[in-house]
Amino acid sequence: MWTDMRLALRIAGRAAQVAERAFRAGEFGVRLKEDGSEVTPADLEVEDLVRRLLAEAVPEDGVAGEERPERVGTSGRRWLVDPISGTADFVAGRPTYSVDLALENALAVSAMPSLGITMAAGRGIGCRIFRGEKEEVARVSSRDKVDGARVCLHGKRKPTLEQCVVVDGSTSVLDLITGRVDAVIAAGAGLDEFDMACLPVLVEEAGGRVTVVEEDVVLATNGVLHDAFLALLVARPGVEPGTPGL
Template identity: 80%
Template sequence: MWTDMCLALRIAREAAEVADRAFAEGVAEVRHKADGSEVTAADLAVEDLVRQRLAELLPDDGVHGEERPERRGTSGRRWLVDPISGTADFVHGRPSYSVDLALEGALAVSVMPSLGITIAAGRGMGCRVFRGRHEEVARVSTQDSLDHARVCLHGKRKPVLGRGVVVDGSLSVLRLVTGGVDAVIAAGAGLDEFDLACLPVLVEEAGGRVTAAGDDVVLASNGPLHDALLGLVARPGVEPGTPGS
């Protein structure tokens, strides 16, 4: 697993340099896909680089990216690539976008090149945050009071919680795994396996929990608040499950 983690970090960081250069230069062209989401030339360049490196180093592994057709492998392993997670932020000059790479169900790397931050986690390895040369172990908060819970909301169909404190949603995953917020709820059409590729491994290895609470609703929390929050966001008749299952 350590070999895979080192490789994933190297590839994701190299790809993130491509995204960072494009971000610094400004986005020249944006087009909209069939689902209405934005895509840029940088998305394609980043994914192509990741695919090339994986093909060179792990030719038997499958690769599924957001912008290109899936390449099926023979090893039983599959990499998921979200070349620029937060394309809207990228397009509008906000540095909180990331380059995400995950070995499905096993490890996850999220690089925010314009902020100089990387989050990485592997099953049984814990979660770590790198800020330049500084490395820290990431741990979620221990908040167990729903009334004092700090919650980030994302998506077009934000739930009305009735309890807790809704806070700014920027850098929400980073803040969750480092204890800055207690829960993140994403709701609304458009959530896909690429949006969720890194989330379970990062959050769970930092001590938290992640649950898909019905169609297009995902709850990630510190753990102690999870069941209570799940009761507020889960819709009657929907059986919660694990994202990607």
């Protein structure tokens, strides 16, 4: 696991440098894909770099990315690449985008180069935050009451949580795994497997829980409050509980 983690950190670090150069230069060149989502030349350049570096280091592994056709491997292992997660933030000049790389269900690295922060986690080895040369262990909060809980909401179907404090969600995953918020809910946000590639490993290795409540409703919490928030979501008509994790 540590060998894979070092590889993922190295590759994500190099890819993040490419993304950051384009971000600072304002070279976006946005176009719309068939599904209506935005893509930039930087997305393609970053993904191509990650694919090339993975092919050199682990040629038998499969690679699936958001912008290029999947390469099927022979090892049974599969890497997931979201070259620029948060493209809308990227093209709007907001520094909260990330470069995400995951070994499916095993490890996750999410680099936020404009903020100088990288989140990294692996099954059984915990979750860490790197801020330049500083490294810290990531842990979720210990809050055990829904009343007053700090929540980040994303998507078009945001639930009404009058007993909670809704806070800015621009760095919601980082805030959850460092204990600054207690729950993150995405409802109607149109998340795909690449958007979700890093979330379960990061959150669960920091002590939290993740549940896909339905196709486009995802709940991530500090774990202690998970069942209580899940009950609030399930109480909404048409929403049924899903499978914990991914």
